Structures are given as C-alpha cells and as structure tokens.
Amino acid sequence: MSEETKKLPGPRGGLILGSLNEIGPKAHVTWTKWSATYGPIFRVDLGPLGDSVVLSDYNVLKKAFEDNADVFSGRFVLPIVEKAGSHGTLSWEVGEIHEKRTRLTLAVLEKLDLNKLAQNEVEAFCDMLKERQDKSPSTLYEMIHESNMNMALAYTYQRGQRCQYDNEKFRQRMALMDNVSEARRNLIAENVNFFPFLWHIGCSKFRQVHDALRSNINQELSSRDPSIATVQDLMDGYLAKVDGIDFPAKDSIPHIINFIGASLSLKTAIQWLLLLITKHKDVQTKIQNEVTSVFGDEVPTMEGIDKVPYTSATIRETLRIACPAAQVVPHMTRADVKFEGYDIKNGTVVFGNIWGLHHDTKYWEEPETFNPDRFLNSKGKLDNIDEESYVPFGRGKRRCPGEDFSKRVMFLYITSIYQKFGFEEVEGHPLPDVDDGIIHGGRHKPPPYKVKIVPRSDGE
Numbered sequence: 001m002s003e004e005t006k007k008l009p010g011p012r013g014g015l016i017l018g019s020l021n022e023i024g025p026k027a028h029v030t031w032t033k034w035s036a037t038y039g040p041i042f043r044v045d046l047g048p049l050g051d052s053v054v055l056s057d058y059n060v061l062k063k064a065f066e067d068n069a070d071v072f073s074g075r076f077v078l079p080i081v082e083k084a085g086s087h088g089t090l091s092w093e094v095g096e097i098h099e100k101r102t103r104l105t106l107a108v109l110e111k112l113d114l115n116k117l118a119q120n121e122v123e124a125f126c127d128m129l130k131e132r133q134d135k136s137p138s139t140l141y142e143m144i145h146e147s148n149m150n151m152a153l154a155y156t157y158q159r160g161q162r163c164q165y166d167n168e169k170f171r172q173r174m175a176l177m178d179n180v181s182e183a184r185r186n187l188i189a190e191n192v193n194f195f196p197f198l199w200h201i202g203c204s205k206f207r208q209v210h211d212a213l214r215s216n217i218n219q220e221l222s223s224r225d226p227s228i229a230t231v232q233d234l235m236d237g238y239l240a241k242v243d244g245i246d247f248p249a250k251d252s253i254p255h256i257i258n259f260i261g262a263s264l265s266l267k268t269a270i271q272w273l274l275l276l277i278t279k280h281k282d283v284q285t286k287i288q289n290e291v292t293s294v295f296g297d298e299v300p301t302m303e304g305i306d307k308v309p310y311t312s313a314t315i316r317e318t319l320r321i322a323c324p325a326a327q328v329v330p331h332m333t334r335a336d337v338k339f340e341g342y343d344i345k346n347g348t349v350v351f352g353n354i355w356g357l358h359h360d361t362k363y364w365e366e367p368e369t370f371n372p373d374r375f376l377n378s379k380g381k382l383d384n385i386d387e388e389s390y391v392p393f394g395r396g397k398r399r400c401p402g403e404d405f406s407k408r409v410m411f412l413y414i415t416s417i418y419q420k421f422g423f424e425e426v427e428g429h430p431l432p433d434v435d436d437g438i439i440h441g442g443r444h445k446p447p448p449y450k451v452k453i454v455p456r457s458d459g460e
Contacts (some may be wrong), residue, residue: 013045028326028355053350057357065396074332089258108237148267300415313375319392326444363389
C-alpha cells in the first residue's frame with residue numbers, strides 16, 4: 001500500500017457505540033495496550049463522535065503538538081462542556097482568543113506574590129498536621145484538598161487572601177466547587193457527549209451545581225469597584241484590563257471556574273506524592289534526611305531547590321508514574337494534514353496518551369516501578385531528561401501555563417512537610433497502588449486513603 005493511500009490502523013468498532021465499550025473507564029490504560037498492537041498512532045471509533053486519533057509515542061506527539069502546532073492546536077469542545085458554557089476558558093478556546101486569554105492569565109500571575117501565597121498555605125497546612133496528628137487514622141487525602149482549594153480561591157477571586165479552614169465563606173465556596181467537580185466525574189464519557197438530547201433529561205443536577213457556582217462568583221464580581229488600582233487576583237485582572245488586555249468582566253466567571261478546576265491537578269499530584277512516599281519507607285527516610293541536612297530548622301524556600309536533588313527527583317518520578325494528566329485534553333486538527341503518512345481530516349479529535357509515554361519500556365527501565373533514582377546521574381545530581389518522553393504538563397501551544405507555579409508548590413509542600421513529619425500506613429487501611437487510580441474530572445487520581453501522621457523529633 002502506498003503512502004498516499006495508507007490507512008490508519010485501529011480496533012474495529014461496533015455499529016453504534018464504536019469502541020466505547022472496549023475503551024472502558026481508564027482510556028489511558030486501554031490506549032497503551034492498543035498502541036502495542038497498532039503502533040504509535042492509531043484510530044479509535046468513538047461511536048456518535050466519530051473517529052479520533054491517539055498518539056502514544058514521544059516522537060509523534062512532538063511532531064504533532066510542536067512541529068505542527070498550528071494544525072494540531074485546535075480544541076475539541078465536548079458537547080457537555082459547550083452546553084455548560086465554555087466561553088471564557090483557557091482549556092477550550094483556540095487561536096488568537098486563546099493566546100490573548102493566556103497572556104491575561106500570565107500577566108495576572110506575574111502581579112501576584114505566588115511564592116508568598118504558597119508559603120503561607122504550606123505553613124498553615126503543617127500547623128493543621130500538627131493539630132490532627134493524634135487523630136488517627138488521618139484523612140490526609142481531604143486535608144490536601146482543603147489546602148489546595150484555599151490557594152486556588154485566593155488567586156482567582158479571594159483577593160490573594162487565604163482563609164482559616166473553618167471559615168464559613170471558604171467552606172461554602174469549596175462546597176460549590178466540589179459539587180461541580182463531582183458532577184464532572186468523567187467528562188469525556190458523559191452520555192450527553194454522545195446523545196445531546198439527554199442534556200434536558202438527565203443533567204438537571206449538572207446544570208444546578210454549575211449555576212450555583214456561577215452565581216456565587218457573580219456576586220463577588222458585582223460587589224467590586226471596577227476601578228481597580230491593584231490587581232490581587234484573576235477577577236481583578238479582568239476589571240483592571242491588566243496590561244491593556246481587554247475582555248468583558250463577565251468572562252472572568254467561566255475563566256475562574258476553569259482555572260480552579262485545572263488547579264485540582266496540583267492537588268492530585270500532591271496526593272499521589274504523599275501516598276507513594278508513604279508506601280516506600282526508604283524514599284521517605286531519604287527525603288527527610290536530605291531536607292534536614294539542607295534546611296535544618298529553617299523554613300524551606302525555593303532558593304534551596306538545587307540542594308535537594310533526591311526530593312526533586314521524587315517529585316518528577318511521581319509525575320511520571322502517576323501523572324494526573326494521563327491523557328491530554330482532546331485536541332482537534334484545524335486543517336487537513338498529511339501526518340506520518342496518514343491523511344487526517346480537518347476537525348479530527350486527537351488524544352495524546354501521556355500515560356503511554358511515561359510507561360514506555362523504550363524510554364524507561366521497569367516503568368511500573370517507583371524509582372526516583374532514575375532521574376539522578378552517577379553523582380546524585382538531577383539528570384535533565386525533560387525532553388525525552390517526559391511530558392507531565394503537556395507539549396506545544398497547549399502546555400500547561402501553571403507548570404512553573406505547580407513545581408514550586410509541590411517542592412514547598414514536600415520539603416516543609418517532611419522537615420517536620422512522616423507518615424505510616426494504618427492497620428486495616430491498606431494503601432492503594434498506582435493501578436488503583438481512578439479517572440475523575442479528566443484526572444488520574446488516587447482513591448481516598450488514610451495514613452498515620454508521625455511527627456519528627458529533633459530532626460530524627
């Protein structure tokens with residue numbers, strides 16, 4: 001068969017649902033298995049949504065999302081997202097408006113003291129660990145969620161201020177966001193995406209929780225003076241038209257919802273970090289010793305990041321083996337394109353299988369094994385292999401704009417926590433494995449777990 005008529009390989013789908021039943025709840029796992037049969041680029045029949053393309057190798061992912069970014073940087077807006085209101089969001093916009101929205105976001109983040117915000121939140125989190133250390137088994141899983149939500153609200157529409165965890169306004173806003181998150185358990189697999197008429201039949205709860213959150217944010221927006229002198233959060237950025245970037249102030253509402261939702265990936269990463277470190281006592285001991293040797297009793301700061309390579313390697317390894325973004329949000333081609341010998345039509349949905357890249361034996365030795373040392377060289381220093389099949393924050397124009405902030409926050413959490421505490425498995429509550437991860441809201445997250453908080457004494 002000539003290259004001009006080369007047909008994309010892939011599993012044969014059924015007449016109505018295509019391959020949806022075979023994909024199952026963990027598409028990233030299924031796609032990784034299928035890539036072993038069909039190769040690094042293959043077709044998947046999504047039934048009513050038509051054919052899509054899955055990229056499961058670093059080279060094809062790079063060629064698509066970087067070398068051919070203009071063609072592959074489109075966004076397939078899921079029907080349920082469109083019906084819920086996708087306008088004004090970074091995740092679903094394309095072209096010039098997406099670039100403009102990104103500039104606004106980055107301009108706001110530059111004006112906020114994110115390091116101070118993160119540092120204050122981490123210190124409060126450690127205080128909460130101390131307070132709850134005798135309450136075993138601890139719901140550390142939920143504590144991480146509370147802490148992350150406090151930060152997300154602070155830099156979106158809470159004027160850069162964190163709240164006490166029992167603050168009534170904070171609890172209300174967190175509950176509203178939790179309701180939306182629960183309603184979006186598996187965005188891609190929602191029945192409305194395949195049968196749009198169900199929006200008016202079976203999605204009343206979905207509509208209600210979104211309307212309640214939008215109403216809460218709109219109340220805050222209505223209470224603010226549009227003549228903003230100092231930008232303190234994302235909402236202020238819209239009102240002040242930061243750096244001359246002009247969007248209607250009401251656009252801040254879906255943007256805030258989207259941004260808080262995206263921040264849940266950071267929470268998920270920290271939950272995986274503490275889980276995997278607890279499951280590997282030798283890793284926990286090494287991190288504790290390294291943090292103590294570098295920071296002693298001083299508050300850990302970003303200036304010391306190069307001095308704790310093993311801790312940094314553990315963060316990287318967690319993002320590899322249990323990446324929250326196991327599959328990238330679906331891209332869409334913006335033109336007909338000849339790619340790797342295949343004709344791909346304009347408007348084709350394209351998935352990048354990050355899980356497959358991070359578990360590819362071509363790049364990783366024993367990829368199913370949690371091993372932070374793989375990121376260290378023979379001298380114990382960080383080996384910079386970010387460009388080789390390691391893409392926890394995506395690639396190309398759609399790369400996560402919060403990458404640098406997320407890395408800083410994870411570093412501050414891990415160094416500050418293990419400077420003062422450790423964790424142990426609780427009898428009768430076995431800790432889950434990476435394979436037990438679930439897909440929730442498009443993220444690969446660990447199921448809830450409990451641990452015992454163990455305070456360190458005298459640096460031991």
